[in-house]
Amino acid sequence: MMPRDDVDRIMEVMDAAFDPLWGEAWNRMQIESALAIGNTHYWLIAPHGGTPDEGEEAAGFALVRQIFDEAELLLFAVSPQWRRRGLGARLLGRTLDDMKRSGVCKVMLEMRRGNPAESLYRATGFVPVGLRPKYYRCANGDRIDAVTFSFPADEQNN
Numbered sequence: 001m002m003p004r005d006d007v008d009r010i011m012e013v014m015d016a017a018f019d020p021l022w023g024e025a026w027n028r029m030q031i032e033s034a035l036a037i038g039n040t041h042y043w044l045i046a047p048h049g050g051t052p053d054e055g056e057e058a059a060g061f062a063l064v065r066q067i068f069d070e071a072e073l074l075l076f077a078v079s080p081q082w083r084r085r086g087l088g089a090r091l092l093g094r095t096l097d098d099m100k101r102s103g104v105c106k107v108m109l110e111m112r113r114g115n116p117a118e119s120l121y122r123a124t125g126f127v128p129v130g131l132r133p134k135y136y137r138c139a140n141g142d143r144i145d146a147v148t149f150s151f152p153a154d155e156q157n158n
């Protein structure tokens with residue numbers, strides 16, 4: 001069997017973590033194309049909380065696009081069997097710290113309204129700064145609002 005590369009690790013988490021109902025998961029080609037551009041970076045976390053060793057599975061990943069001093073958290077997930085152990089919080093903290101170190105002043109993300117991830121984002125310091133009504137279309141045809149979060153908050157929204 002081929003050894004796991006990082007895109008394999010990302011896709012293993014992706015396939016397990018995102019409910020097809022929401023249509024949020026990316027396919028392998030979308031990940032590879034994003035990474036090929038050079039401004040998109042990923043972070044992995046292993047079940048033990050560190051970075052996965054060679055061949056080891058990832059429990060979660062974050063994918064971030066950076067444009068000058070701003071960044072967008074494009075994808076963020078932990079596989080269901082590893083949730084509620086603090087891995088998501090640790091991964092998000094590590095990602096934000098690294099971005100800060102590389103000169104990022106502001107991180108944005110867009111979330112489907114009602115996603116339980118909201119409490120994690122708020123606890124980390126993200127604040128809601130915008131709403132796009134009926135922005136996402138689910139697999140069953142339902143429309144769901146998108147909430148935009150910013151970290152740190154925009155001055156005018158404080």
Ligand SMILES: CC(C)(COP(=O)(O)OP(=O)(O)OC[C@H]1O[C@@H](n2cnc3c(N)ncnc32)[C@H](O)[C@@H]1OP(=O)(O)O)[C@@H](O)C(=O)NCCC(=O)NCCS
Pocket residue numbers: 017018075076077078079082083084085086087088089090110111112115116117119120
């Ligand atoms: C969001 C996600 C990454 C959280 O990963 P996680 O490893 O479970 O996160 P943590 O264990 O670090 O949780 C930290 C805190 O966030 C909150 N939280 C996380 N998941 C929650 C849930 N399902 N319901 C309620 N609160 C939740 C809790 O406050 C939790 O702390 P606690 O466990 O001490 O109560 C994970 O649920 C996931 O992959 N979801 C599917 C993909 C997704 O929707 N990603 C976000 C796209 S915007």
